[in-house]
Amino acid sequence: MTQVTPRVFQVKNSWLWQQVDVKFPTVESLRGRDCYQALLADREVxxxxxxxxxxxxxxEGVFLVDFHRLTVMFAVLQSTLVQDESAQSDLVEFFTQIIYSEPCSLYLGFADSVPVAAALVTKENNEVLVSDVVVKTNLLYPSCADFIQAVLQKSGVVQTDAHIWLEQPIGKSLLG
Structure with a gap:
């Protein structure tokens, strides 16, 4: 089976790398980027x-991340993808450097006023990528698929004819 890597996946990664491509990036944010890049080795689209x-x-539980406090919540959820506390801190530093801009949007899912889910949506031409999906155990989104569908609806993707892609761990479907 041939692995397909759509352009929108490369666009998302390029956008993320640019977030720390600044004059004086912090050492922690650069280590966080390196940690994130290592995580990508175990991903498929x-x-x-x-x-x-x-x-x-x-x-109603899905919110577009559009101010720093929500970015921090998004970053903390992303950091749960690794066990090492130092790597978690570096990932938080990396993700909190994000400047809101196209083609990517961050989303959070809340249940009982607590952030329980996160995803990144990248739109490029006629392609959409849902990536960086994290869903903690909760009653509102009992599966990753429930949260992904809510994010796609909230982001307006369901009203388009775009090709939709999902980034997930290799060999582990997020859809059940």
């Missing part, structure tokens, strides 16, 4: 088909 509709509660 698969085609995604839209699933069932989401509940009003699931949709």
């Amino acid at each position: 698969v085609s995604l088909t839209l699933g069932d509709a989401v509940t009003d509660g699931q949709l």
Whole structure:
């Protein structure tokens, strides 16, 4: 089976690398970028088909990250992808450097006022990539698929004819 790497995956990574491509990046943010790049070695991109509709509660629990406090929450959820506390701190530093800009958008899912899920959505031409999906155990989004569907609906992707891709751990489907 041939592994397909869509352009939108490369666009997302380039956008993320640019976030620390500044005059005086912190050492921690650079280590966080390196840690994130290492995580990508265990990722694959698969085609995604839209699933069932989401509940009003699931949709209402999804928020576009558009100010720093939400960015910190997003970063903390992303840091749970690694066990090492030093690497977690570096990932938080890396993700909190994000400046909100196209083609990428960050989303958080809240349940009972607590951030429980995160995802990054990249839109490039007629392609959409859902990546960096983290879902902690909660009742509102019992599966990653529930959160992914809510994010796609909230971001307006369901009203387009874009090809949708999902970045996930190699050999471990996020869709169940």
